[in-house]
Amino acid sequence: MKKVNVILKARTLRMLLDQVCKTKDDDISR
Structure with a gap:
């Protein structure tokens, strides 16, 4: 779960x- 959290944060x-x-x-x- 923590790994997914880190990936989401990085994204x-x-x-x-x-x-x-x-x-x-x-x-x-401009």
Whole structure:
């Protein structure tokens, strides 16, 4: 159960990071 929890946390963290990177890219390209 703990392993699944860690994987889910890592996945959500990566998704958040991807969103931040996308917004940063948008800001730079503007």
